[in-house]
Amino acid sequence: MKKPYLSIGTVIVTAVLTLFASMSTLAEDEKAFAEHKFVLQISDMDAAKQTLVLNVAANIMKHYGPDKADVEIVAFGPGLRLLFEENVNGNRIDGLVNNSGVRFAACGNTITKMTKTLGHPPAMNSHATVVPGGIIRIKELADQGYLLVRP
Amino acid sequence: MKHSLAARLGGLILCATSLSFTNIASAADWLTLQGTEPAGASNPVNIWGFIQAQYQDDNSDANAADQYVPAKLIGPDLDSQSQFNVNRARLGARGVAMPLDSQINYFLLAEFGNNGITDPENSSAKLTDASITFNHVKGARVRVGMFKTPGSEEGLQAIHVFDYINFTNVTNQMMLERFPNRRYTPNVGPQTITPENDFNGFEESVGAFRDVGVQVFNTFKLDNGWEASYAAMFGNGNGLNFGDNDSNKELYLYLAAEKVFSGKGPRRSGMKFFAWSQDGKRTADFTNDATHNPEEYDRERRGAGFKYLNKGLRFTAEYLEGEGMIMQGVHNPSFGIGPCQGNPTSTAGCHGAEAEAKGYYVEGGYRIPSTNWELDVRFDNYQRLDGDQFEAEYDKLTLGAQYFFNPRVRVAFNYEMSDAEAPNFAKGAGPNANLDGIEDRFSVQVTAIFK
Numbered sequence: 001m002k003k004p005y006l007s008i009g010t011v012i013v014t015a016v017l018t019l020f021a022s023m024s025t026l027a028e029d030e031k032a033f034a035e036h037k038f039v040l041q042i043s044d045m046d047a048a049k050q051t052l053v054l055n056v057a058a059n060i061m062k063h064y065g066p067d068k069a070d071v072e073i074v075a076f077g078p079g080l081r082l083l084f085e086e087n088v089n090g091n092r093i094d095g096l097v098n099n100s101g102v103r104f105a106a107c108g109n110t111i112t113k114m115t116k117t118l119g120h121p122p123a124m125n126s127h128a129t130v131v132p133g134g135i136i137r138i139k140e141l142a143d144q145g146y147l148l149v150r151p
Numbered sequence: 152m153k154h155s156l157a158a159r160l161g162g163l164i165l166c167a168t169s170l171s172f173t174n175i176a177s178a179a180d181w182l183t184l185q186g187t188e189p190a191g192a193s194n195p196v197n198i199w200g201f202i203q204a205q206y207q208d209d210n211s212d213a214n215a216a217d218q219y220v221p222a223k224l225i226g227p228d229l230d231s232q233s234q235f236n237v238n239r240a241r242l243g244a245r246g247v248a249m250p251l252d253s254q255i256n257y258f259l260l261a262e263f264g265n266n267g268i269t270d271p272e273n274s275s276a277k278l279t280d281a282s283i284t285f286n287h288v289k290g291a292r293v294r295v296g297m298f299k300t301p302g303s304e305e306g307l308q309a310i311h312v313f314d315y316i317n318f319t320n321v322t323n324q325m326m327l328e329r330f331p332n333r334r335y336t337p338n339v340g341p342q343t344i345t346p347e348n349d350f351n352g353f354e355e356s357v358g359a360f361r362d363v364g365v366q367v368f369n370t371f372k373l374d375n376g377w378e379a380s381y382a383a384m385f386g387n388g389n390g391l392n393f394g395d396n397d398s399n400k401e402l403y404l405y406l407a408a409e410k411v412f413s414g415k416g417p418r419r420s421g422m423k424f425f426a427w428s429q430d431g432k433r434t435a436d437f438t439n440d441a442t443h444n445p446e447e448y449d450r451e452r453r454g455a456g457f458k459y460l461n462k463g464l465r466f467t468a469e470y471l472e473g474e475g476m477i478m479q480g481v482h483n484p485s486f487g488i489g490p491c492q493g494n495p496t497s498t499a500g501c502h503g504a505e506a507e508a509k510g511y512y513v514e515g516g517y518r519i520p521s522t523n524w525e526l527d528v529r530f531d532n533y534q535r536l537d538g539d540q541f542e543a544e545y546d547k548l549t550l551g552a553q554y555f556f557n558p559r560v561r562v563a564f565n566y567e568m569s570d571a572e573a574p575n576f577a578k579g580a581g582p583n584a585n586l587d588g589i590e591d592r593f594s595v596q597v598t599a600i601f602k
Contacts, residue, residue: 045250047192078250086253087191114251122251 031101034070036060039141041150042079043134050082052151054092061100071100072141076107076134080114085123097127107134179417180409181307182368182382186284186294188256193247199602200242201311203264206595208233211569212588218341220585221350221481222571227270229350229481238596239264239310243280254286258298267327267357268391279359279391294366297391301368301382301405302326302427303454304469305512306360312417314465314516314553316565316594319531320545321510324480325473326452328358330390331435332484334443338492339482341585352484358390362401380407388431388450399447401431412461420462426455433476437485437504439493446495448504449475463518470511477503477535488582489541501541508535514549527551543582545589546570559600567592 031037038060042053057071075083082089083106096102106128115121124130131137142148209232211223225234243260247253260280262268268277282296299307305322318327332354339352364386371379387394388401405427412420429452436445456469479488486504491497495504514529529549536542548568555561571589573582 045194047189047194050192081191081250084191084253088189089192118251 031070033067035068036064037070037141037144037146038072039138039146039148040071040073041134041138041148042073042075042082043077043150045078049079049151050087050089053082054089054096056149056151057096057102058092058100061096061102066100069100070146072103072105072137072146074105074107074131074134074137074141075128076110080106080110080122080134083125083128085125087125090125093125093127104128105131105134105137107137108132110134179308179419179421180370180378180380180407181299181309182301182380182405182407183370184417185258185299185309186282186366186368187286187292188245188247188253190253190286193253193256195246195248195250196244197246197602198242198244199600200260201239201598201600202237202241203239203311203596203598204235204237205316205597206233206235207316207592208594209590209592211590211592213343214341214585214588215579216341218343219346220341222589224344224350226481227265227267227351230345232344237264238266241279241311248283256284256286258282258284268359269356271351271353271356274356277356277391279361290369290371291367292369294368295364297361297363297393298366299360300362300386300401300429301366301384301403302360302429302452303471304425304456304458304467307405309417311598311600314514314525314527314563315529315549315551316563316596317549317567317592319510319512319529320533320547321471321508321512321531324478324533324535324545325471325508325510326360328390328476329353329478329481329484330355330358330392330396331433331437331486333396333436335436335439335493336484337439338485338488351481353481354484356391361391362386362388362403363393363395364401366403368405376411378409378411380409381405388433397432397434397447399432399434401429401450404428418460420460421458422461423458424456425458426453428453433504435486435504437487437493437495437502439485448495451475463520465516466513467515468511468513470509472507472509474507475505477506477508479503479535500539501536503536506535506539507537508533509537510534510545523555525553525555527553540575541573541582542575543571543573543586560598562595562597565592565594565596567594 040053040056053073060069060071083104104127106124108130207225209223213219221229224232240263241260245258248255258280261276261278263276280298282294282298284292284294286292303326306326336352339348339350364384366382366384368382373379382405384403386401389395407423407425409421409423414420431450432447433450434445434447436443451474454469454471458467479486487502489501491499491501495502510533512531516525516527518525531547533545549565551565553561553563568591569589571586573586576583
């Protein structure tokens with residue numbers, strides 16, 4: 001009796017991830033003419049790295065301009081805290097998304113592990129796009145010509 | 152002398168305000184800064200601390216018998232009129248108990264320096280802060296443990312960003328609490344240098360503006376850049392002592408409204424209005440007899456003030472008053488002076504346990520544009536035993552300068568011009584025999600903050 005439920009659950013998760021992936025693709029399409037593509041990795045516990053990665057994204061946009069630069073910040077491991085709903089950098093993330101088109105990817109594997117630890121899923125920033133794996137997402141972007149930077 | 156101090160203060164303020172305004176400045180929400188961590192962005196363990204090393208030289212005169220009182224000597228040792236000292240050396244940690252859960256944070260700090268916290272108990276180290284904050288209820292954070300109590304700006308603010316070396320008289324004498332000894336303790340009279348006996352008659356650490364208890368607090372962001380803060384704390388009323396020495400508890404209340412201009416942290420720009428109160432009782436044996444017969448005395452403190460910091464200009468003013476437990480100097484642990492010594496119910500008054508006091512301070516700072524220098528000036532007034540025959544009035548004008556090597560390391564220079572008198576006594580008579588000689592003091596202090 002359990003197998004059908006598992007299958008339904010799998011279908012739902014797959015559908016959600018596919019939806020997120022398609023949304024991500026749409027966002028990338030908006031940057032189709034960007035000449036400078038960066039993927040920024042945030043995976044550290046150190047809170048100062050959160051500020052640093054946001055500063056780097058802002059500086060890239062300031063230098064090249066939102067039309068010519070494409071930046072995606074991929075958060076996984078302890079670095080996923082950057083994309084928690086409660087994070088104090090929420091306003092800065094809003095600004096980078098709304099003013100510069102910076103994208104934020106949240107590692108699904110990390111969310112799963114944190115869910116087990118917390119006993120409930122962490123509340124995520126609404127700008128975060130959940131991807132199956134942070135490192136997988138970085139590989140995908142690297143294959144597309146994005147420059148990986150780990151501030 | 153009082154008029155000349157006021158005149159000098161007015162002139163300096165005019166000079167300061169006539170200069171152009173630029174650069175950084177600060178006002179701060181101390182409740183949030185000291186009691187919380189940035190959500191989702193704090194490490195489990197953030198080691199931090201600071202060191203303050205200083206030299207002070209006091210030019211006060213001895214009395215007619217060539218003897219001194221504590222106000223004319225350098226604390227906390229009170230053995231001489233000039234001294235090098237490492238007055239603060241604090242090491243601590245703060246952060247979130249678990250990185251994934253920003254709703255619980257902690258604050259731990261210990262003092263290793265030589266000051267009123269460590270000297271009275273001859274301790275080489277003493278815990279000053281150990282608290283846990285729960286942020287689960289929206290609008291009502293809960294902090295438990297030992298931490299700074301809601302109170303005056305001078306006491307509540309972080310000491311490592313304090314812009315002067317010594318406290319004002321009203322803060323040092325009325326707010327920095329000295330707790331009664333377990334048994335009646337006689338006064339320590341004026342002494343020659345080097346004093347034969349320890350001038351500090353109190354056996355326990357100063358309160359350090361801290362208590363053990365539980366506090367509910369929060370800061371709300373309002374429209375147009377305004378913030379509103381509140382705090383209500385229920386504590387032992389027994390300072391840095393972990394436990395309580397009686398069953399009475401202290402109630403601390405605090406309200407503030409601040410217009411935030413820019414920045415963050417202890418030096419953010421803003422304009423803050425605040426008011427506070429502290430209400431409790433102390434139990435002490437103040438009667439000079441062979442019987443241990445402690446009684447309860449009220450201790451009330453309240454105040455209100457204003458702080459403005461913007462574009463390199465800082466201005467602060469605060470009025471404070473107190474009823475009960477008015478200290479008469481660290482050499483008078485029975486809280487009494489004069490003929491009513493050892494008799495709290497004397498109709499002649501002059502016993503601090505049932506007396507009143509009030510005071511105020513105004514101060515300003517100006518960061519000189521394109522330099523690392525800041526100029527500071529402060530005037531403070533304290534009326535001890537207000538309305539009593541033995542009332543004593545203290546005025547102090549402090550001229551200061553600070554040089555910032557960088558935002559975390561600075562050197563401060565202070566020159567204090569003090570005047571004290573008992574207005575109901577002739578010059579040289581009664582308390583004036585020792586108050587007349589209180590004069591100027593020069594201090595220099597280096598502060599290094601690490602984190």
